[in-house]
Amino acid sequence: MNRRQMLVTTATLTSTSIWGNWKQNLAYQYLLAKVEGFATHLPSNKYIAFDWGVSEIMPDNEGVKLSWNKLISGKNQFVSLRITSATDVREVLVLEVKTAKTGQKIADWDLRFAALLQPFELQIPQDAIRAIIEEGIILKMVKGTKPFWFFSKNNSEKTAPNAYLPHLLVHDKKMNKDAWKDRLLSLESLQTFGWQQGVVWDGILEMSKDSPKVKSVLKEQLEMYFAQNSLLYCNLNNVKTEGKIHTVESILPFAILAQTNPTHPLLQKAIDFCEKHANAEGVIADGTGNNRMVKTEECYTVSYPLAVLAKTLNRPDLALLSIKTLQSRINILEKGNSIYQRGTEQGELLFENWGRGVAWYLLGIAKTLVYLPESEKKQEIKASFQKSVQKVMAYQQANGLWNCFFHQPETGVETSGTAGVAAALTYGYQHGLLPKTAKIAAQKATEALVSYLTPDGYLTGTAQVNKGGDALQKNGFRIISPYTLGFLAHIAP
Missing domain, CATH: 1.50.10.10 (Glycosyltransferase)
Structure with a gap:
C-alpha cells in the first residue's frame, strides 16, 4: 500500500452479501459502483482535476448505468447514492434516477450549480434498495444543456479516492462524531x-x-x-x-x-x-x-x-x-x-x-x-x-x-x-x-x-x-x- 492509499481511509465492500459481511465496528461502508455508458468525449482543451478518471452524462441521451453486486437485504440499514462532480456547473441540472430493468423511478436528483469536487447524496427509499442492487440504476439528464462529468474509475490510471467515486453509502444510525x-x-x-x-x-x-x-x-x-x-x-x-x-x-x-x-x-x-x-x-x-x-x-x-x-x-x-x-x-x-x-x-x-x-x-x-x-x-x-x-x-x-x-x-x-x-x-x-x-x-x-x-x-x-x-x-x-x-x-x- 502506497502513501496515497494509506491516506484514503474509506472502506470498500465488494462481497455479494453486504449484510452478512457487515463490520460491526464501522457505522458505514462504501459500495463502489460499476459505471457503464457511452464513451466520455473530453474536448482536447479540457482537463479533469488531478487527471482522475471521469464519466459523462450528456443531455438528450440514454444516460449511464450504475450497478453493484447482488446483496441480501438486511434490517435497520440505510442507503444513500453518491456521485461527485468533476466540473463546475453553471445551470440547473437534474438527473432522473430509475432502476435499470423495471424503470422504477427513484427520484429527480437536483444537482443545480454543482461545484467542482462536490459530492451529491440521494437518500434511497427502503422499499427501493433491493431493486437498485438487483437491477442497477440509470442516471439520465432531464434538465441541463451541457455535458456533466463525474469522477469514476473508467479504466483510468489515476482514480479519485473512494468517497468521490460513485457509490452507495450503506450505514446504520450509529454516529461517530470524529x-x-x-x-x-x-x-x-x-x-x-x-x-x-x-x-x-x-x-x-x-x-x-x-x-x-x-x-x-x-x-x-x-x-x-x-x-x-x-x-x-x-x-x-x-x-x-x-x-x-x-x-x-x-x-x-x-x-x-x-x-x-x-x-x-x-x-x-x-x-x-x-x-x-x-x-x-x-x-x-x-x-x-x-x-x-x-x-x-x-x-x-x-x-x-x-x-x-x-x-x-x-x-x-x-x-x-x-x-x-x-x-x-x-x-x-x-x-x-x-x-x-x-x-x-x-x-x-x-x-x-x-x-x-x-x-x-x-x-x-x-x-x-x-x-x-x-x-x-x-x-x-x-x-x-x-x-x-x-x-x-x-x-x-x-x-x-x-x-x-x-x-x-x-x-x-x-x-x-x-x-x-x-x-x-x-x-x-x-x-x-x-x-x-x-x-x-x-x-x-x-x-x-x-x-x-x-x-x-x-x-x-x-x-x-x-x-x-x-x-x-x-x-x-x-x-x-x-x-x-x-x-x-x-x-x-
Whole structure:
C-alpha cells in the first residue's frame, strides 16, 4: 500500500452479501459502483482535476448505468447514492434516477450549480434498495444543456479516492462524531484551488501543530497543487492552469504555503498579484476603476495571507497592504447591525448578513490580527472586531445555528456559515481577542452541527456556492461541501 492509499481511509465492500459481511465496528461502508455508458468525449482543451478518471452524462441521451453486486437485504440499514462532480456547473441540472430493468423511478436528483469536487447524496427509499442492487440504476439528464462529468474509475490510471467515486453509502444510525476527521485528513477533502481549498488547508494546519501525522497529510495535499515548486490545477472551466492566479479569492492557499514552506518561490507570485491589484490607497480588490468590488472574502483570502507573508518574510509593506485592505472592508461592508458580503467603493451594498460572507469577515479579521505586528491601527481593528462579534452573536438561534441570512428566518438555518462563524469565535477566544461568551456560543454551534454530519463525516446543510445569486441562497437548497471540514477543524475540541 502506497502513501496515497494509506491516506484514503474509506472502506470498500465488494462481497455479494453486504449484510452478512457487515463490520460491526464501522457505522458505514462504501459500495463502489460499476459505471457503464457511452464513451466520455473530453474536448482536447479540457482537463479533469488531478487527471482522475471521469464519466459523462450528456443531455438528450440514454444516460449511464450504475450497478453493484447482488446483496441480501438486511434490517435497520440505510442507503444513500453518491456521485461527485468533476466540473463546475453553471445551470440547473437534474438527473432522473430509475432502476435499470423495471424503470422504477427513484427520484429527480437536483444537482443545480454543482461545484467542482462536490459530492451529491440521494437518500434511497427502503422499499427501493433491493431493486437498485438487483437491477442497477440509470442516471439520465432531464434538465441541463451541457455535458456533466463525474469522477469514476473508467479504466483510468489515476482514480479519485473512494468517497468521490460513485457509490452507495450503506450505514446504520450509529454516529461517530470524529468521522469528519477521516474525511478531512485524506484526499477526500481536496477542493477547487482557491478559497475552498484554502479553508481545508487552514483547518488541517490548525490540527497539525502537535501532530506529525497530520503534518504529513497537509504536505501530501499541498503537493497535489504545489509539487516541484510549481502550481498546477483545474480551473472552473476545466482548463489546466499552470502558475497563474486568477482572482483575489485564490490567495488564501498561500497563507498556508508560507507557514509550511516559507522559501517556496511561488510566494512571490502571490505578492506580485496583490501589489498589482492594489489601488493608490493600498486597497486590494479584483477589477479596476469603478468596477472594483470589495467582498468579505478578502478579509480571509487576502488580508490574512498578507499578514502571514509580512511576518514570515519580514515585509512591513505587506502588513500595511493587509491593514488597508481589511479597513476598507470594515468601513464599506459593516453598517449598523448588518455586515454585507460585497459592495462597491461607490457605496452599493449586497448580500446583507449572509452567513458564509460573515464567516469570512470574522475569521479573516481574527486571523489577520494574530499575525499583524502591534500598532495603533491593529488596536482599532481589534476593537471593531469585538463589536462585530457581539452583533453576530445576537443573531444566533436558540438551537445554536445561524440562518442563511441572519435576519431572515425564512431562509432557514445553514451550516457552512454557522461553522465558519463558530471557527472565528473559537479562534478569537483562543488568541485572547474575544471573551468567554464567544467560546460558549461556538460550543453551542458545534453541538448543533453534529446532527448534520453524514455517517462518514461530511457536513450537510450548506447553501450552494454562490453562482445563482440571492435566489439560490434563499430557496433552502442544501448540499454537502467538503471545504466546511476546514471550519470544523478550528472548532474541534
